[in-house]
Amino acid sequence: MPSDSKKNLTVYGLSHAAIDASCAAVAFSLLSSKSITNDYFIQLVIMYNVIAFGSQTLVGLLVDKYRCPKLSAISGSVITASAIPVSFLSPLYAIILAGIGNALFHVGGGTISLNLTKNKAAAPGIFVAPGALGLLIGTLYGKSGSFTAWPLLIIIAILCALMYYTKYPEINYKTDEKINTNYFESIILLLLMTIVARSVIGSVVVLPWKSDIFLLVTLTSGIVLGKAFGGIIGDKYGWQKVGVISLLISAPLLAFGAAIPEAAILGIFLFNFTMPITLVAISNTLPGRPGFSFGLTTLALIIGVLPTYAGAGSFMSQSHSVFAIIISSAIVLYYALFLYSRKPNV
Template sequence: MKNKTSLAIYTISHMVVDFSCFYVLMGSFCRQIEEPTTISLGFLLYNILAFGLQMFIGYYVDMRSIEHSKVALVGCLLVCAGVVIGFSPWLAILFCGVGNAVFHIGGGINSLVYSEGKIARGGIFVSSGAIGVALGTIAGRNGVTFWIIVLLLLGCCFAISFYCAMDKDNVIPDFNKQNVLKPIVTNGKIIIYLCLISIIVRSYVGFQVPILWKTNTFLFILPSICAFLGKFWGGILADYFGARNVGVLSLLVSIPLLCIFCNNIALCSIGLVMFNITMSITLWGIASQLKNQPGFAFGLTTLALLIGNIPIYLITLPDNIIKIVLPILILVSSICIYISIENQKRRDDNVRTIN
């Protein structure tokens, strides 16, 4: 994999950006607002900004062929401004939400156009966000001084400016295919819709899994570590064993682990890893159909995450219904993967790369 330096910087920066945003949300925002319903509205606003705007930002960046490093840099600076103005909670959420969206498009474009036709890079970039959310929540609740967060963000700005500044090629490379098992459906739009459905399900189910064992700091962080591991390794495994094989199998294995053994820490943790493996697979499934629009493709995936998240704020299902709904939804997600995603074997030689 080439361009490893930029991947490492964007991956670490992703963790820092999400860390900073949740530091603001769980820290200054919650302390100043206090009223639970208003806090929920604030979190919903943040999610709409951070996830809902990415599709539009990505489309604009693709059309204007803006360098990914400049986009990511602007995102980091906006989040930094949000941290500094934490004394104004709603304005801080505005800056953090928009900044988060802008940064993700910059890093997301890099993860796709320098992928060398492999799935792994997208998963590695996205994976660190889960760790950032958990650590940011802890830092915000414990009142860590905001200057530490500002310095971390400025460090990311420096690294992006000096080590990731390169012209953006807006074409996603093709798979180097050999012995390919084609997807059942070949219509590009249908493939995108099926992948979006799978992402929506992952977002909704991820918030609905009853995890009651988060009783100390380590156990609070553990689900985020599991999400990180699933996203990080998902693309790597898909590149070696076939995206359809890995995606479908991981979801099917996760059903009993999350729906029956959710009270068992070890088994539930394995289930969370398995459940998150498809993240990079669905990202690539969409991006492979939008080769000239990596920013828009990345933004579509986060819009699907938002759609899956919104029902959490509107509907509370009884536990007995949740136990029925979750396995059905995960099964639906696995069917979407099976129909829309292909298997492939890749050669390491003669792979078309982006320079």
């Protein structure tokens, strides 16, 4: 990987962790300070998820149209930073600002990451991976009872400066590349179904040992490493083979071993292999639209948590349901990547 690409990954990966940490810290500090009720906290979290994840498709369209990924990432960081002091004044406005800022940053940074290793999954996986670590740090910081604005504001300011002075790669905005119109819609739909299934599992699997801080940190490390190595290993040995096998192995571990930390953490590690693979497969199927492609994947994520919001989480969290969802996801991914491999530009 060229040195410029490594520099971009470092800057935007660290920024990803900082942005997600800030959003989580803002949310959980509101609950920790008892400035809002538990019910209102849940409403704000749902609102945040809808804004942060549901709006990225529209943001992606705009970023692609105006070709401004760096501006999107930096402005998103600034807006997220503004949510931190606002949280001491208005929980509602703080959550809205955090959601908007998060969406802008993710689309901008995601667009850049998709163009660091052309048509490969390694760079996007490494870009997305630190987000889970940021969420953990932000959650713990917000719950600590000693939340203050200045540490996060300083970190975001430094990272904004680094993003500004880091030259990003040429972005592929050529929309006239050949695609296989016979399979185009099917590929996109099947890949999005796989992402929805991953989101469902992430929202319903019950891990009763997560209250142990050591195990929680280990679990988060498994998520981070799974997303990072999924792209690297997938590029080397083939997306279809790596993605499908990792899902098949993770199915019994998560369905029947969720109460066993070692089994569940290994399952989570393998389960996250598909994240960069599905993201880049969608982006490659929609040439010249990296922002929109990134936004589609996050839209699928928010769709995946809707069953939990609707009260179906208890049924879907049962072992047989988890197993069936993951196995079905593996089958769908296999067929999606089979059709993808028949595209003329791959």
